[in-house]
Amino acid sequence: xxxxxxxxxxxxxxxxxxxxxxxxxxxxxxxxxxxxxxxxxxxxxxxxxxxxxxxxxxxxxxxxxxxxxxxxxxxxxxxxxxxxxxxxxxxxxxxxxxxxxxxxxxxxxxxxxxxxxxxxxxxxxxxxxxxxxxxxxxxxxxxxxxxxxxxxxxxxxxxxxxxxxxxxxxxxxxxxxxxxxxxxxxxxxxxxxxxxxxxxxxxxxxxxxxxxxxxxxxxxxxxxxxxxxxxxxxxxxxxxxxxxxxxxxxxxxxxxxxxxxxxxxxxxxxxxxxxxxxxxxxxxxxxxxxxxxxxxxxxxxxxxxxxxxxxxxxxxxxxxxxxxxxxxxxxxxxxxxxxxxxxxxxxxxxxxxxxxxxxxxxxxxxxxxxxxxxxxxxxxxxxxxxxxxxxxxxxxxxxxxxxxxxxxxxxxxxxxxxxxxxxxxxxxxxxxxxxxxxxxxxxxxxxxxxxxxxxxxxxxxxxxxxxxxxxxxxxxxxxxxxxxxxxxxxxxxxxxxxxxxxxxxxxxxxxxxxxxxxxxxxxxxxxxxxxxxxxxxxxxxxxxxxxxxxxxxxxxxxxxxxxxxxxxxxxxxxxxxxxxxxxxxxxxxxxxxxxxxxxxxxxxxxxxxxxxxxxxxxxxxxxxxxxxxxxxxxxxxxxxxxxxxxxxxxxxxxxxxxxxxxxxxxxxxxxxxxxxxxxxxxxxxxxxxx
Numbered sequence: 001x002x003x004x005x006x007x008x009x010x011x012x013x014x015x016x017x018x019x020x021x022x023x024x025x026x027x028x029x030x031x032x033x034x035x036x037x038x039x040x041x042x043x044x045x046x047x048x049x050x051x052x053x054x055x056x057x058x059x060x061x062x063x064x065x066x067x068x069x070x071x072x073x074x075x076x077x078x079x080x081x082x083x084x085x086x087x088x089x090x091x092x093x094x095x096x097x098x099x100x101x102x103x104x105x106x107x108x109x110x111x112x113x114x115x116x117x118x119x120x121x122x123x124x125x126x127x128x129x130x131x132x133x134x135x136x137x138x139x140x141x142x143x144x145x146x147x148x149x150x151x152x153x154x155x156x157x158x159x160x161x162x163x164x165x166x167x168x169x170x171x172x173x174x175x176x177x178x179x180x181x182x183x184x185x186x187x188x189x190x191x192x193x194x195x196x197x198x199x200x201x202x203x204x205x206x207x208x209x210x211x212x213x214x215x216x217x218x219x220x221x222x223x224x225x226x227x228x229x230x231x232x233x234x235x236x237x238x239x240x241x242x243x244x245x246x247x248x249x250x251x252x253x254x255x256x257x258x259x260x261x262x263x264x265x266x267x268x269x270x271x272x273x274x275x276x277x278x279x280x281x282x283x284x285x286x287x288x289x290x291x292x293x294x295x296x297x298x299x300x301x302x303x304x305x306x307x308x309x310x311x312x313x314x315x316x317x318x319x320x321x322x323x324x325x326x327x328x329x330x331x332x333x334x335x336x337x338x339x340x341x342x343x344x345x346x347x348x349x350x351x352x353x354x355x356x357x358x359x360x361x362x363x364x365x366x367x368x369x370x371x372x373x374x375x376x377x378x379x380x381x382x383x384x385x386x387x388x389x390x391x392x393x394x395x396x397x398x399x400x401x402x403x404x405x406x407x408x409x410x411x412x413x414x415x416x417x418x419x420x421x422x423x424x425x426x427x428x429x430x431x432x433x434x435x436x437x438x439x440x441x442x443x444x445x446x447x448x449x450x451x452x453x454x455x456x457x458x459x460x461x462x463x464x465x466x467x468x469x470x471x472x473x474x475x476x477x478x479x480x481x482x483x484x485x486x487x488x489x490x491x492x493x494x495x496x497x498x499x500x501x502x503x504x505x506x507x508x509x510x511x512x513x514x515x516x517x518x519x520x521x522x523x524x525x526x527x528x529x530x531x532x533x534x535x536x537x538x539x540x541x542x543x544x545x546x547x548x549x550x551x552x553x554x555x556x557x558x559x560x561x562x563x564x565x566x567x568x569x570x571x572x573x574x575x576x577x578x579x580x581x582x583x584x585x586x587x588x589x590x591x592x593x594x595x596x597x598x599x600x601x602x603x604x605x606x607x608x609x610x611x612x613x614x615x616x617x618x619x620x621x622x623x624x625x626x627x628x629x630x631x632x633x634x635x636x637x638x639x640x641x642x643x644x645x646x647x648x649x650x651x652x653x654x655x656x657x658x659x660x661x662x663x664x665x666x667x668x669x670x671x672x673x674x675x676x677x678x679x680x681x682x683x684x685x686x687x688x689x690x
Contacts (some may be wrong), residue, residue, distance in 0.1 A: 151187065162661075
């Protein structure tokens with residue numbers, strides 16, 4: 001009786017699963033309409049996430065410091081609480097992030113960029129919850145960080161989760177993640193255009209119509225959602241601005257260059273603080289304790305640097321602040337933000353960049369206005385331009401910086417100084433830094449965001465596998481006539497000239513010979529191959545990294561490159577076309593594997609061992625046979641022996657099964673599970689014999 005009930009239960013779940021799959025397939029079949037509808041959902045969802053996040057920040061801030069101006073509340077708080085609140089907040093945040101979701105540490109945007117570049121947009125949904133709580137508590141307890149980074153990460157996680165639900169392709173998944181990022185920026189700053197440009201310029205680096213359309217839609221609906229709660233008004237009220245004299249543009253040029261220098265200083269300071277705390281090897285809670293104590297000192301002497309800092313930015317834009325205080329706040333903010341993030345806090349760097357820019361602009365504007373009052377605007381105008389310039393300097397995204405200030409202030413008259421200062425600041429930091437504040441964090445982890453998944457796949461290629469051992473060889477003392485005869489009978493493009501001891505001497509291509517024959521009347525009958533070959537050529541060996549080979553092929557515009565041993569003897573060649581073909585095969589296999597891995601979670605959930613994914617082909621889950629154990633994928637060569645492919649290896653890690661994409665050098669263990677793909681007859685055969 002119990003067995004029958006269990007079977008009925010399993011069959012019912014199978015039927016529900018099949019119905020859900022058919023429904024999702026029908027929804028996805030509408031193509032662009034489907035993406036736009038999902039973009040609307042992501043926009044609205046991200047808008048509510050932004051509203052909820054801001055409410056959560058106020059909840060922590062009001063309960064920890066009291067209601068009202070954060071600066072005034074901190075000043076009125078007893079000394080022991082000025083130190084105690086940041087300490088407790090930092091410890092709770094750091095330990096929660098370390099235990100539940102390490103991706104939630106830091107400023108968030110690099111994790112989104114990494115997910116798009118190397119993980120096909122897959123982000124865990126738990127990041128939304130942990131990031132929201134950790135960042136809200138960080139900001140609420142006084143950490144000197146912004147709220148836009150967390151909202152970008154939360155919106156991106158929402159987009160990724162919806163993409164996983166509908167099992168979209170890798171390219172669509174990246175678009176949906178970018179939709180969430182754009183919606184987060186748009187909802188935070190009431191800036192739909194800047195949100196869309198930020199996602200396109202910074203997150204995915206793609207302004208194509210296919211990508212930008214859904215991103216814009218998502219930004220629009222996120223903005224509509226946030227405006228329904230906070231109204232449609234600029235985030236800042238800028239001073240009235242008039243370019244009093246064309247000469248004044250010189251001062252904005254100086255501001256742009258200085259913003260580049262301060263941006264460089266901020267990036268260096270941020271990662272120096274990270275290295276300093278991590279280098280101590282202290283437990284996470286002790287690092288957070290030290291960071292909290294430093295923030296407590298700032299709460300006593302310079303409370304303006306705590307939190308997001310919008311109140312202080314308003315002062316810089318509309319009021320007059322003593323020059324010494326502004327400079328102190330500027331450098332204090334650099335230190336406070338670096339300590340907050342370096343010691344384990346969670347929050348963004350966009351708002352701190354705006355804050356520093358406003359203080360820098362106000363301080364320089366004060367100096368310029370005091371020296372040249374008749375031809376310069378008020379310090380507030382320089383503060384506004386400084387905000388854009390500093391953001392451009394740290395993110396290397398001048399278009400986003402210009403648009404976000406324009407949308408946050410609704411002030412168009414200042415657009416010319418904004419453009420000049422932002423571009424100059426970007427030029428300075430791109431010259432002195434190896435990337436922007438986001439990509440540097442990834443490079444420090446060994447992740448090249450520009451190479452991304454492409455270079456990760458390329459790095460798996462080996463020259464020994466790509467090498468063609470059949471090459472056309474001709475000796476250096478052969479006559480030109482012998483070379484021409486050999487060329488007429490060969491389909492090879494490269495001919496390798498070798499010495500008597502078989503060492504490679506030079507290279508001859510069809511193009512070189514054609515150019516030589518254009519002046520055939522000058523050619524002597526005694527001309528030898530060594531007289532016309534190119535002796536300045538690059539070569540590689542079996543152990544040369546694939547990245548170096550690609551660099552040589554690109555720099556020298558080669559169709560093939562020779563492979564030599566340690567003695568300089570030719571052993572083969574690698575063709576550019578073979579590299580591309582092998583890469584494309586690996587890319588298709590990787591994309592298919594990840595898509596099927598996403599689909600196969602339902603196999604585990606509903607106890608299927610085999611699924612027919614397309615007519616005549618199946619994926620199946622098997623335990624590794626004894627002859628597979630401790631063997632590498634390359635040694636097994638199951639494609640040749642059994643006509644199947646191993647798509648996923650489910651490895652037991654800390655009592656959990658983790659899906660990994662197999663690589664040629666990966667060893668199969670006894671506790672692993674193999675997810676294989678092939679024709680129905682081949683899958684049935686391997687399941688029967690094993």
